[in-house]
Amino acid sequence: MSDPLNALQRYYLEAMGIQVWERCVPDQGSRFKVEGSKTGKVVQRPSALEPSPSSQTPEPAMEGVPEGAGNVGEGPDLLKPSTLNLEPVTTLDWQQLRERVAECRSCEELAACRTQTVFGVGNRDADWLIIGEAPGADEDRQGEPFVGRAGQLLNAMLRGIGLEREQVYIANILKCRPPENRDPKPEEAAACSAFLQRQIVLVQPRVILAVGRIAAQNLLHCETPIGKLRGTVHRHESGVPLVVTYHPAYLLRSPLEKRKAWGDLCLARRVIREAAGQTS
């Protein structure tokens, strides 16, 4: 049988979304943890932080990966995972996900500027998942999304439809504050998206409310203006219905648009009620 992949090779395959299947060797001393699957096949994953045999026996370099990349203290930073915790994000539980986010340094500039990551807040069992853009200065300081003026307005909007902030879950496209409150870069949103996807899977909301253009366009993978996205029910790739509304920071500047935002929240509430078989 050919040698199993080493930990770094496996890391890159997983980062590219390529699932690795290998034959199970029922060996007590194996470095792989074994998980059963419904097909009778067995998926093997390296246990976190275990050294790979490659650190003892040199292996040929992978195409495009400089030899020695991944060895601590060698190779370009891009190719060096900040830790060798190789558990895929899609398998993490809530606490593990929170820890993975807190230690993430995928976006060098954001990691260097942030006070802390902002994971999310609220009821992990919520029907409503509110998704904004990125933490601002207040959120970066306090470690919680939507705590500034925009957050106060968001709370008021939620209360307007009978919801307390504690009843919903609130997160952002980015877990780190972009410096000078600039827009998230596409590569930053892409780097952060696995965390949000995992939050969506774990919360299992009945509706996603995307607040603002950045959240809406990233979640729907489009460049359509927000005025055209709001007012209808979309479906997020997770299958969850998604309603778009204006960002509360925009509503603070354009209060006449609050009426439309109110309509959007009512639409989202209707989605939940209809799914629950209620009529009003």
Ligand code: URA
């Ligand atoms: N704006 C956002 O989009 N998210 C926050 O958490 C705060 C302000």
